[in-house]
Amino acid sequence: MDQQRKNHLDARARVLKAMAHPTRLFIIEELEKGEQCVCDLTAMIGADISTVSKHLTVLRQAGIVLDDKRGNQVFYRLRVPCILNFFGCVESVLESRAKDQAAYLAVVGK
Amino acid sequence: MDQQRKNHLDARARVLKAMAHPTRLFIIEELEKGEQCVCDLTAMIGADISTVSKHLTVLRQAGIVLDDKRGNQVFYRLRVPCILNFFGCVESVLESRAKDQAAYLAVVGK
DNA sequence: TATTCGCTTGGCTATAATGCCAAATAACCA
DNA sequence: TGGTTATTTGGCATTATAGCCAAGCGAATA
Structure with a gap:
């Protein structure tokens, strides 16, 4: 397996891994309907807000979502x-x- | 989030998680070309055969591949x-x- | 039967992921 | 300014994952 192929597989695996959690899949489904703030997602998920925030960080770092701070809220939306x-x-x-x-x-x- | 939706998200997450590893993505790509025995996959991957076998177990348990023992070899293929x-x-x-x-x-x- | 081959399983260590609480930060409001 | 709200970050305990070696096991072969 050459290095280029390995890099590509690593990149794909990172995206899949970021999606491979029920809470993060839920977030993706909800964002498919439109952007949402952290507070609304947290209310729907019913976990600690810090937990939801960390899930959003995982999705952001994987390039799956984008964040947009407006006032004191942060709105997330799907990148693709x-x-x-x-x-x-x-x-x-x-x-x-x-x-x-x-x-x-x-x-x-x- | 109701229980049914949660179950569905869990099921999806399990499949994605099984795919979310570079070696397992490699295996999936190779099986796309046709069935392969563990020995040939191991040679291509260059890890210990026990490591490859465990990756195949993950893929099988997720329902992504099927195995078929013929003689003393085991052939794997994609289920879908x-x-x-x-x-x-x-x-x-x-x-x-x-x-x-x-x-x-x-x-x-x- | 004894041996080898192909694969799986057990056991172990090292590393990473999860989720909570508490603390820090940032924006808004009084 | 002080307080409140929204969010992120640090820290920690718990659990899960990865990969190697060694041992087990069925199938083929000598």
Whole structure:
């Protein structure tokens, strides 16, 4: 594996890793609907605001979201619009597993 | 956030997390070209075979790959074909960041 | 049967991620 | 100025992940 390919895989992995957390996926879904301030996201998530802030930092550092301070609030939005299309394949994985699971259950007698 | 949504986010996050490692992305890319045995993947990756085997276990448990033992070799293949299409958006994130980085470098005088 | 081959699993250490609390910062308001 | 609100950061304990070596195990071969 050459160095250039390795660098590219590292870069992709960093983006995926930033998305690979339920709270951060929630944030991405909500931001798909439009920008949100930290306070509103925090209210929806129901965790400590410092926890939510750190999740947002992870997303920002991965280049997934942008922040915009207005007054004493910070609004976050998606940097690229496609993030959610992206899930079609994740869903395929989930469905494929569900199907096999159903087949297995049928074999063992429900 | 209701329980059903939480479950769904958890399920998606688990799939993404399984993909979020450079070695596992490499494996996915190689399997896109066709099934491979553990030995060939190990040779390409250049890590200990036990390390590669554990990465494959992560991918299998996430429902991303399937294994097939034939003789004393185990062949792995992708369970769903779309995994790599999936990266268009990851690339957008990376390009978007590169663009901003370039703009920043221009501002500070290269 | 004994040996080798291909792979998985157990065990370990080192490193990273998570989430809370508390403290720091920044903007606004009285 | 002092206080309040919104957010970030530091620090810490807990848990998870990564990768190596060694041991285990089934399948092929001598």
